[in-house]
Amino acid sequence: MIQTDILIIGAGPTGLFAVFEAGLLKLKCHIIDALPQPGGQLAELYPKKPIFDIPGFPEVLAGDLIRNQMEQIKQFQPGFTLGERAETIDRQPDDSFIVTTDKGTQVHCKAVAIAGGLGSFEPRKPELANIADYEEKGVDYFIRDPEKFRGKRVVIAGGGDSALDWSIFLTDVADEVTLVHRRNEFRGALDSVEKVQELKNLGKLRLITPAELSDLHGAEKLEAITVNQAGTEVKIECDYLIPLFGLTPKLGPIADWGLEIEKNAIVVNNALDYQTNVPGIYAIGDVNTYPGKLKLILCGYHEATLMVQSVYQRLNPGKKYVLKYTTVSGVDGFDGTRKEAEKAVVKSIE
Ligand SMILES: Cc1cc2nc3c(=O)[nH]c(=O)nc-3n(C[C@H](O)[C@H](O)[C@H](O)COP(=O)(O)OP(=O)(O)OC[C@H]3O[C@@H](n4cnc5c(N)ncnc54)[C@H](O)[C@@H]3O)c2cc1C
Numbered sequence: 001m002i003q004t005d006i007l008i009i010g011a012g013p014t015g016l017f018a019v020f021e022a023g024l025l026k027l028k029c030h031i032i033d034a035l036p037q038p039g040g041q042l043a044e045l046y047p048k049k050p051i052f053d054i055p056g057f058p059e060v061l062a063g064d065l066i067r068n069q070m071e072q073i074k075q076f077q078p079g080f081t082l083g084e085r086a087e088t089i090d091r092q093p094d095d096s097f098i099v100t101t102d103k104g105t106q107v108h109c110k111a112v113a114i115a116g117g118l119g120s121f122e123p124r125k126p127e128l129a130n131i132a133d134y135e136e137k138g139v140d141y142f143i144r145d146p147e148k149f150r151g152k153r154v155v156i157a158g159g160g161d162s163a164l165d166w167s168i169f170l171t172d173v174a175d176e177v178t179l180v181h182r183r184n185e186f187r188g189a190l191d192s193v194e195k196v197q198e199l200k201n202l203g204k205l206r207l208i209t210p211a212e213l214s215d216l217h218g219a220e221k222l223e224a225i226t227v228n229q230a231g232t233e234v235k236i237e238c239d240y241l242i243p244l245f246g247l248t249p250k251l252g253p254i255a256d257w258g259l260e261i262e263k264n265a266i267v268v269n270n271a272l273d274y275q276t277n278v279p280g281i282y283a284i285g286d287v288n289t290y291p292g293k294l295k296l297i298l299c300g301y302h303e304a305t306l307m308v309q310s311v312y313q314r315l316n317p318g319k320k321y322v323l324k325y326t327t328v329s330g331v332d333g334f335d336g337t338r339k340e341a342e343k344a345v346v347k348s349i350e
Pocket of ligand 1: 009010012014033039041042045046052085086087116119121251254286295297298
């Protein structure tokens with residue numbers, strides 16, 4: 001069983017910053033996220049979009065902000081359980097918690113910070129009667145390890161950035177890449193659309209538009225699909241179908257944890273510490289609600305900062321914490337590193 005001070009559910013910008021603020025207070029964190037990579041909405045939905053309202057960054061790409069946050073927390077050595085969804089929570093007699101994921105990983109912690117954003121992302125699935133028969137037998141909704149597709153015949157369905165980007169990427173990995181989209185127009189970055197056009201012209205990628213998935217075939221696993229292209233059925237032999245139709249967020253199992261919920265968000269005490277109605281369970285970032293709540297990255301950072309102060313008091317009752325500026329105290333990493341401002345020199349001038 002993994003042991004930690006704070007279990008953070010959600011590796012979005014809020015959860016990642018909570019690791020940093022906890023580290024300043026010498027609190028150890030473990031993070032669980034249902035997605036295969038850290039970054040929450042920024043990594044999954046808009047990694048290449050510029051953000052303009054992060055203090056100190058006139059403009060920063062969402063993907064770069066997450067990379068910087070990961071660099072910033074490295075020194076506090078957080079544990080990560082990625083690709084697993086926090087499923088159940090059990091309060092222990094000593095007021096600690098055990099959280100269990102859908103894959104059976106268990107984390108024992110002294111406090112839980114839910115930084116689950118809009119919830120765990122569930123893939124939007126094509127409406128095909130037999131699709132469930134082929135899930136993990138040729139139909140994948142996420143690309144966790146591109147190497148899996150090396151030398152294979154892959155069909156990607158979708159018309160957004162993910163479908164375009166993965167189609168481009170996989171032309172260097174897979175044996176055959178086919179991109180199917182229900183319209184002729186794609187909704188993605190211009191350079192990605194142009195790259196797909198170029199790959200099509202070079203014969204490296206097959207494009208089938210406007211076309212919709214209509215059937216799946218195969219005895220034990222996926223062997224072929226049929227698409228309906230403007231009224232004509234076209235059969236495509238393939239090893240994998242990857243529908244990338246976007247993700248819908250769902251609060252999911254957390255909704256059954258006995259927390260007060262209002263309009264799909266967790267009600268917290270924002271006058272104090274972003275604690276929920278269950279002592280020891282906090283909710284920060286997009287996942288919470290209180291009067292005046294704004295779903296902004298900046299607000300998640302603020303909430304994370306106040307939340308860890310409250311956890312510190314919970315774990316060290318009666319101990320006074322004196323706030324120190326990092327410019328004054330420096331930062332002592334759990335990995336033995338130390339960052340500090342240059343000391344002033346005391347020297348007389350003759
Ligand atoms: C297109 C777009 C543009 C945006 N632009 C801006 C902007 O310019 N400025 C700005 O401030 N904000 C912007 N936002 C909003 C911003 O992205 C959110 O405020 C921010 O992502 C919230 O961060 P978070 O860490 O609270 O949650 P999220 O980023 O949503 O991360 C939550 C994470 O929790 C995980 N999770 C949830 N439930 C579970 C569970 N049970 N088990 C395991 N993991 C779970 C999810 O998989 C997810 O990775 C934008 C949003 C979008 C969609």
